[in-house]
Amino acid sequence: MKVTVIGAGNMGGALVKGWAKAGMATCLTVTARTQQTLDRLKEICPGITAMLDNKKAVQGADVVVLAVKPWLVEQVIAEITPELRDKLLISVAAGVRHERIDVYAMPNIAAEFGESMTFVEEAEQAETAAELFGRVGLCKVVPQRQMAAGMMMAGCGIAYVVRFLRAMMEGGVEMGFYPDEAKEIAMQTMQGAVTMLRETGLHPEAAIDKVTTPGGITIKGLNELDHAAFNSAVIRCLKAGLK
Ligand SMILES: NC(=O)c1ccc[n+]([C@@H]2O[C@H](COP(=O)([O-])OP(=O)(O)OC[C@H]3O[C@@H](n4cnc5c(N)ncnc54)[C@H](OP(=O)(O)O)[C@@H]3O)[C@@H](O)[C@H]2O)c1
Structure with missing residues (x-):
């Protein structure tokens, strides 16, 4: 062809x-x-x-x-x-x-x-x-009605995922890693998370449960994300281009 x-x-x-x-x-x-x-x-x-x-x-x-x-x-x-x-x-x-x-x-x-x-x-x-x-x-x-949503999730989505990665990097630098190290750590962590979901077929919440000990430190971070309306921000981000 x-x-x-x-x-x-x-x-x-x-x-x-x-x-x-x-x-x-x-x-x-x-x-x-x-x-x-x-x-x-x-x-x-x-x-x-x-x-x-x-x-x-x-x-x-x-x-x-x-x-x-x-x-x-x-x-x-x-x-x-x-x-x-x-x-x-x-x-x-x-x-x-x-x-x-x-x-x-x-x-x-x-x-x-x-x-x-x-x-x-x-x-x-x-x-x-x-x-x-x-x-x-x-x-x-x-179908045509799903094209715009597809564009937001996947076309523009690259930028959103990378912005999250950059936020992780900034946190890593504040905690003492050099930027290059923080980038590598964030990328490998993301890659690991995606591979785990792919290999196991787990629902994201089930995967989160695997790293969340009751009373432990992961839940503290997750709850901070909730207090900052992280989920809502992501949903609004994806829907912003549909307006
Ligand atoms: N970027 C993305 O992530 C993405 C994702 C999905 C869809 N799209 C779509 O892809 C399209 C291109 O976006 P882009 O980001 O790739 O833009 P871009 O980087 O500006 O690329 C546009 C290309 O078109 C060439 N061009 C301009 N006038 C032309 C002409 N008359 N004949 C032949 N080539 C010509 C330019 O040549 P020169 O380099 O020589 O100026 C340039 O290589 C857009 O319609 C966009 O909606 C982009």
Whole structure:
């Protein structure tokens, strides 16, 4: 399957790097606004084809992935339409709809490491898109009404999780660790927690019970989080983008 990615920024670049790592480099063509961006990407993924000409880039493709900023979608579709014909057009641009787009997808930048959580909106060709995004992480096909929630939890979610990690780091530094050590400790602790949930299938509260001794120190910290309305803050954070 030949894939052309239009836009090689944070998201498009992450997809290209992820797909290249998954062995697709020679099937990938990528475009950007500047040669500088393409040169940087070519250095990391030497097997890909990179060019500034969107129309030419689309010509040999089976699938075209639009990864430009939302306000450029209309203009880029108008530019490539003569070459698009029956090619599958997937857009990852948040919040923009266009009659020519076949499939809407919402990956996240962990695609670069094969760890994206991607949502693909139900559509005739959703399964083809899901297979493609499945090569760079987990992919769920969902109805349109769940796309915005998916974007908040997984697209934006990367930022929320990292903000929590940074808060842990700051606490660690206040307690005497150097920032690099605190970062490593926070990352390993998060990774351990996720692996435990994955391996055991435990409900998060059951996992919390395992580290919470009655009258012990874990419950003291947990209750502080409750007093600070931590759960409520996270829920409000996720719903903020739906307004
Ligand atoms: N960032 C995320 O976490 C994320 C997650 C999910 C979805 N998205 C969606 O992904 C899209 C891109 O976001 P981003 O964060 O990756 O933006 P970005 O980093 O600014 O990347 C945009 C890319 O588009 C290129 N570009 C601009 N005009 C172009 C044109 N006419 N033809 C071809 N390429 C062109 C830019 O080239 P230059 O580099 O040469 O300027 C740049 O590489 C957005 O619609 C966003 O909603 C982003």
